[in-house]
Amino acid sequence: MAKMKTVQFTETVLRDANQSLIATRMPISDFKEILSELDKAGYYSLECWGGATFDSCLRYLSEDPWERLRTIKAACPNTKLQMLLRGQNLLGYKHYPDDVVRKFVSKSVENGIDIIRIFDALNDLRNVEVAVDETLKSGAIASGTICYTTSPIHNIENYVKVAEGFAKMGVQTLCIKDMAGILAPQEAYDLVKAIKAAVKLPVVVHTHSTTGLGLITLQKAVEAGADVIDTAISSLSGGTSQPPTETLVYALKNQGYNVELDQKALSRINAYFKPLRAKYLADGVLNPVVMATETDALDYQIPGGMLSNLVAQLTAQNKLDKLDEVLAETPRVREDLGYPPLVTPMSQMVGVQATFNVLLGERYKNISKEVKAYIKGEYGKAPGKVSKELQKLVLGDEKPFTGRFADTLEPGFEAAKEEIGALAHSDEDVLSYIAFPQQAKAFLEERAEREKRTFKYTIQEIKE
Numbered sequence: 001m002a003k004m005k006t007v008q009f010t011e012t013v014l015r016d017a018n019q020s021l022i023a024t025r026m027p028i029s030d031f032k033e034i035l036s037e038l039d040k041a042g043y044y045s046l047e048c049w050g051g052a053t054f055d056s057c058l059r060y061l062s063e064d065p066w067e068r069l070r071t072i073k074a075a076c077p078n079t080k081l082q083m084l085l086r087g088q089n090l091l092g093y094k095h096y097p098d099d100v101v102r103k104f105v106s107k108s109v110e111n112g113i114d115i116i117r118i119f120d121a122l123n124d125l126r127n128v129e130v131a132v133d134e135t136l137k138s139g140a141i142a143s144g145t146i147c148y149t150t151s152p153i154h155n156i157e158n159y160v161k162v163a164e165g166f167a168k169m170g171v172q173t174l175c176i177k178d179m180a181g182i183l184a185p186q187e188a189y190d191l192v193k194a195i196k197a198a199v200k201l202p203v204v205v206h207t208h209s210t211t212g213l214g215l216i217t218l219q220k221a222v223e224a225g226a227d228v229i230d231t232a233i234s235s236l237s238g239g240t241s242q243p244p245t246e247t248l249v250y251a252l253k254n255q256g257y258n259v260e261l262d263q264k265a266l267s268r269i270n271a272y273f274k275p276l277r278a279k280y281l282a283d284g285v286l287n288p289v290v291m292a293t294e295t296d297a298l299d300y301q302i303p304g305g306m307l308s309n310l311v312a313q314l315t316a317q318n319k320l321d322k323l324d325e326v327l328a329e330t331p332r333v334r335e336d337l338g339y340p341p342l343v344t345p346m347s348q349m350v351g352v353q354a355t356f357n358v359l360l361g362e363r364y365k366n367i368s369k370e371v372k373a374y375i376k377g378e379y380g381k382a383p384g385k386v387s388k389e390l391q392k393l394v395l396g397d398e399k400p401f402t403g404r405f406a407d408t409l410e411p412g413f414e415a416a417k418e419e420i421g422a423l424a425h426s427d428e429d430v431l432s433y434i435a436f437p438q439q440a441k442a443f444l445e446e447r448a449e450r451e452k453r454t455f456k457y458t459i460q461e462i463k464e
């Protein structure tokens, strides 16, 4: 009997599914009990940290993100833990100095991360090289990640070049990241084939079910030789989340692929998350709209998360009637900026600028600070040409910066450590402070208060 190809799975329920369906509001208390089951199911990896989880822990859940990671690690000794990292932007929205990037990466690995999926919103490899280098030095797996988008200037040759650049850096795997769910089945097939032909590394495919393409796209990606696919346990799959794990396991096994996931374990995991989904729906944390298929993204090429942000922004300003105009303006702004992929932080920048342009009744009457910085070259190299008029408006006769922006930044770790002082008990706390100063400070102050109270109680108990 011919030996069938093995397909492996990355489970996203703790990170991307959580982020895409319920805005990353899942506290650790909701999933702690199922961790050992997740660990035993036979996944290639559990995507469980990074992305928006870090910010959300500090901002909304009053959780220490590092503590969360250590808890997951302790419960999952057998499965690789994976995080998503925005290269030189880490988990934030600006570029950090190299010493901070290195410290963040090495501490992530030290606290339990095995695989770091590293990308840059512009696919500018200068913005990922330090994170990749430190990941390798720390002994973890670096997954070089290509942001997939469509535009008149993006094609398979560009993507293969990005893959080759990552391979030169020594990454162990490559990932095609389709944040908008617009990667069509045949494109996935051709892209996986082309990358595998050029670079002899395992290929991971990440997509979203938003537009309904997800399942067919992953099927074709596997046919082209993809080694790992990203899926979410079925009760938290679909819509803006990933395609369902069990469905793909079933379908691929049925076609003779070798899948080493334990289907009984999967059904126990799903049975655990099903009542949670009901709870999120009842609480309003999960809006049924995000679970539906939304084909508009195929026309607008706007990721689902960005679409819901635009709706929220306009609703807050009582201007929802302008949505169609903003949706029409968004691709024009994107074109003016040289077709950046619409992924964080570019998706926010393009969305906010398009909203300004429509609501102020004049294009670029107000240009956001971030768009100005982008045009100055502070985010890296634009994939295509930035509009001459817009460049003139921001820079006058000056030339944009063409170097690697992080080279202009002073080291930041020691200064931040001094600034936050005794509130930080560890380098991890300092890194939380660097990543999200306000939220981390509030969290650390609250923690200090809590500790003081516990201390008082202890004294009182002793007295009594």
Ligand code: CO
Residues within 6 Å of the ligand: 016, 178, 179, 206, 207, 208
């Ligand atoms: Co995603």
